[in-house]
Amino acid sequence: MGKENDEQFVEAITTEDELGSVIRSHIYIEHELSEFIRASCPNSDALKGFEYSEKIRIAIALGLHPKWKPALELMGNIRNRFAHRLDYQITPQDAAAFSKSFTDFAQADIVAGYQDMRKTSASPFPKDFGANAPRIRVMHCMIYLRAGLIIETGSVSKDRQIHARSETEGA
Numbered sequence: 818m819g820k821e822n823d824e825q826f827v828e829a830i831t832t833e834d835e836l837g838s839v840i841r842s843h844i845y846i847e848h849e850l851s852e853f854i855r856a857s858c859p860n861s862d863a864l865k866g867f868e869y870s871e872k873i874r875i876a877i878a879l880g881l882h883p884k885w886k887p888a889l890e891l892m893g894n895i896r897n898r899f900a901h902r903l904d905y906q907i908t909p910q911d912a913a914a915f916s917k918s919f920t921d922f923a924q925a926d927i928v929a930g931y932q933d934m935r936k937t938s939a940s941p942f943p944k945d946f947g948a949n950a951p952r953i954r955v956m957h958c959m960i961y962l963r964a965g966l967i968i969e970t971g972s973v974s975k976d977r978q979i980h981a982r983s984e985t986e987g988a
Contacts, residue, residue, distance in 0.1 A: 826963060830956050835907055836899050838952065842959040843869075843896040849966035850876055850889065856973040857881075869893050881969055887918035888962050895955070912951035915958040927961045 829841040850872050855861040857879035864875060873889045891914055898905045916924055928946045935942045943949055946957075 827960065830959060835952055836905075838956065839896055839899045839907070842956075842963070843892060846889070846892055846959065846963050846966065847872065849963055849970065850881075853881055853966055853970045853973065854879060856970045880973065881966075884920050884923070885962070885965060885969070888915065888958065891915050891918045892959070892962060907951040907955050909951050912954035912958075915955050919958070919961070923961065923965075927957050930961065931957050 826842070826845050829845070830838045833841060847869055850869075853876050854864055854872065857876070858864060867875060870890070870893060873886060873893075877883055877886060895907070895911055895915070898911075916927065919927065931942075931946045931949075935944070942953075946954065
């Protein structure tokens with residue numbers, strides 16, 4: 818994924834209403850999950866047609882770090898609430914649970930990313946990350962989750978290239 822797709826992702830989750838933001842971010846995150854599966858499995862075409870929750874289990878079985886599982890599952894739960902309730906809004910409980918679904922290190926990283934954004938933004942944002950509206954907090958979690966999946970996929974792709982190169986050189 819290039820910078821253009823990153824900008825499209827951020828635009829999609831910041832310019833839509835909450836429903837559009839959650840649904841679009843879920844689409845992007847599920848795409849990255851599928852990319853991880855493709856990068857991890859030489860015959861990934863055999864793994865098409867699975868539901869989101871099944872993709873999470875497959876990705877972990879293929880080497881996705883299990884630390885991502887709670888956040889991926891929670892993302893799916895939030896999306897399902899929007900898909901099945903006309904009036905659903907992101908709640909403070911959604912935001913708190915999403916943030917807590919990450920490791921302590923990741924939570925600190927999310928807040929640091931928020932602080933960096935806050936320094937360069939023309940819009941006034943509260944100094945304290947937790948003082949933001951639930952949607953803002955959830956959006957930062959979505960950004961972090963997607964970035965983590967991209968990094969893990971890049972690592973797997975690089976490992977496969979190194980392995981393929983060593984097999985070619987050894988032949």
